[in-house]
C-alpha cells in the first residue's frame with residue numbers, strides 16, 4: 001500500500017472521506033495546522049465559524065437534520081473547551097457529532113505546555129466515548145470506531161484528541177483497520193424480545209384509554225410509518241415530547257400535540273387519565289412527567305428504548321422492550337387491531353374543544369400569532385430550529401411539525417445560543433429546504449457572530465428574532481413564582497437587529513405590529529437569500545398552559561390568571577426563598 | 585418507582601465486579617458513573633485479568649439499590665466495559681488482605697500473637713514496641729481482627745480492598 005507516505009493528518013482526512021464526510025466546522029490553531037493543511041485539497045468543505053460553540057451546534061444541526069454525523073475540528077486548550085457546551089447538548093439529545101481537537105505534542109503532555117488543556121479528562125461525562133491518540137498508526141482504527149460508536153445504538157458525541165506530533169508523524173498501517181471494541185456491542189436491529197412484544201399487544205388489547213407517547217427515539221429511528229400504522233390501527237391518541245415532534249404528523253387527527261410542562265391541555269389531560277401509556281423512545285423526562293409520584297399512577301406503562309439504561313431509570317414499566325423503535329413497532333403491528341376507544345375519544349374531543357391552544361392578536365404583537373402564521377404560510381413543511389426560552393415553547397405549541405427530522409431544538413440541555421448555528425447546520429445538510437431559525441433576543445446574542453458564517457456560505461436561512469427585551473422564560477418564572485421580583489432579566493441595551501444584519505450584509509425585515517406579520521413573513525420566505533426578521537414583541541407575555549416545576553400534570557395552569565399573578569402561585573410562592581435548581 | 589432517598593438509614597454495601605478493556609481512562613469513566621450519583625467508592629481493586637488486554641475491577645460501594653441498578657447499567661454502557669455485575673448477597677469467594685502495625689509493648693506481645701494465630705495471620709516484622717501483621721480472609725474477618733487490635737493501638741492499617749470470584753465455572 002502506498003499509505004506509507006501519509007502523515008497522521010492526511011490519514012485522518014482519508015478516513016473522513018471514507019465516511020463520506022462533506023463538511024467540517026471549526027477554527028484552526030497552532031496544533032491543528034497540520035490537519036487544516038491536509039484539508040486543503042481534500043474535497044471536504046471546511047466551514048470556518050466564528051466561535052467553536054457555533055461549530056458544535058452547526059454540526060449537531062446537520063446531524064439531526066440528516067441523520068449523518070456532523071464533524072468538528074478545533075484547536076487545543078480554549079478551542080477545545082469552547083466545544084464543551086456543544087458536547088453536553090449533543091450528549092443530552094443523543095446526536096452523532098465527532099469532535100477532533102488538536103493537542104500539544106505527546107512529549108509535553110501534562111507539563112502545562114502552551115494551550116494544553118486536559119480536554120480528554122474534562123469531557124468524559126459528556127461524551128459517548130473519547131480517545132487520546134498517541135500513535136499515528138492508531139488513527140485508522142480510532143476513526144472507524146468513532147464513527148461507528150457515534151451512530152450506532154443510542155447515538156452520541158465522540159471526541160478524539162490528537163497531539164500535533166501524531167498529526168505530523170507517518171502512519172504506516174493500512175487505512176482499512178479492524179475495530180477493537182470488545183465492550184461495545186450494539187444490538188442487531190432484529191434482535192429484541194418478540195414474546196414481550198406480544199405481551200404488549202395483549203396489554204394494548206385490554207386498554208380502554210391508551211396514549212402513545214412519542215419521544216426523540218422515534219425520530220432517530222425514523223419509526224414514522226410504523227408509528228402511523230400503530231396509531232391508526234389502534235385508533236389511539238398520540239402525544240409527543242418536545243424532541244419527539246415530527247415522528248408523527250402533529251396535524252393528524254390522532255395527534256394531541258406536545259404534552260408536559262408546556263403541553264396542550266388535552267394532551268396532558270389524556271396522559272393524566274389514560275389507563276395505558278406507551279413510550280416509544282421517550283425517557284420519561286421530568287419536564288413531561290411533572291411530579292413523578294402522581295404521574296399515571298394506575299396506568300399500565302410500556303417502554304421501548306434502544307438504551308437499556310433508560311429502562312427503570314425514572315419509572316418501572318410493566319412491559320419493556322430494548323430495541324430500535326422502528327423494528328419493534330413493525331413487529332408489534334403484526335399483532336394489533338382496532339381498539340374500542342370511542343368513549344375515550346369522546347372525552348378527548350371534549351377537552352380539545354374546550355381548551356384549544358389560543359393565539360389571539362389582542363394586546364399587541366406576540367409569538368403565538370407569528371408562529372401560527374408561519375405555520376400556515378409554510379404548511380408545516382419547513383425545517384424549524386429554535387433556541388431556548390418562551391419562544392421555543394410557543395413554537396413547539398403552534399408549529400405543528402409534519403415531517404420527521406424537521407424540528408431541531410435543544411431539549412435535554414436547554415442551551416441558549418443553540419438555535420441559530422444549528423439552523424445553519426441543518427441548511428448545510430438540506431440545502432433545498434426552507435430552514436427557519438426562531439430565536440429569542442437573549443439566546444441569539446450568544447451566537448449571532450455566526451451571521452458571518454451564514455453570509456459567507458450564502459445559506460438562505462430565515463432567522464426570526466423574537467425580541468421581548470427580556471430573558472423571557474426566566475422573567476415568567478420570576479413573575480409567577482417569585483412575586484414578580486425581576487432579577488437579571490432585563491435586556492435593556494439590545495442592539496438594533498436590523499443594523500446588526502446590515503453590518504454583515506444580511507437582508508432584514510421588521511415586524512412591529514400584527515398587521516405586518518403575514519405580509520412580512522411571506523416576503524421573507526419568498527426572499528431567495530439569508531435574512532433576519534426582527535419581531536418587536538410586547539415585553540410581557542407568558543407561556544400557558546404551564547405545569548409548574550415539580551407539580552403533577554393535573555395541576556396545570558391552563559390560561560393566564562385574571563387575578564394578580566402572585567395569587568395563582570400561592571403554593572409555589574411558599575418556597576420562593578428556595579429557588580428550584582431545575583431552571584430551564 | 586420514584587428514586588427514594590433513604591435518609592439517614594443504614595444503606596447496604598454492594599460488591600460489584602467489572603470486566604473492562606485495558607484502555608487509558610477506563611478507571612476514570614467508571615469512577616465518574618459512581619461520583620455523579622453521589623456514591624462513594626469504599627474500596628477498589630484493579631488488576632490485569634488472565635488476558636492482558638482486559639482488567640478486572642472489584643468495587644465496594646454503599647448506597648440504595650435503585651441507584652445502584654442505574655449505576656451498573658450506566659457502567660455496562662461504557663464502550664470499554666465488557667460486563668458489570670453486582671454480586672451482593674451471592675455465594676461467591678471473597679477475600680481481602682490487610683497489613684496492621686500494632687502497638688505492642690513487651691508485656692502485651694503474647695496476647696497479640698494469640699490473636700494473630702487465631703486469625704491465621706503472619707508476623708511480618710516486629711520491633712521493641714510494635715508488631716507488623718498480615719491477615720487475609722473475608723472482609724468480616726479482617727474487620728473482626730481490626731476491632732481486636734484496636735484495643736492495643738493500631739499505628740497503621742493498609743487493606744487491599746475486597747476481591748471476589750464466582751464459584752464453579754460461572755464467570756465473575
Ligand SMILES: Cc1ncc(C[n+]2csc(CCOP(=O)(O)OP(=O)(O)O)c2C)c(N)n1
Pocket residue numbers: 387388389390391392414415416417439440441442443444466468470471472473474583584
Ligand atoms: C446558556 C444558557 N444560559 C442561561 C439559561 C437559562 N435560561 C433559560 S430560558 C432563558 C431566557 C431566554 O431568553 P430569550 O433568549 O430572550 O428568549 P425568551 O425566553 O425571551 O423567548 C434563560 C436565561 C439557559 N437555558 N442557557
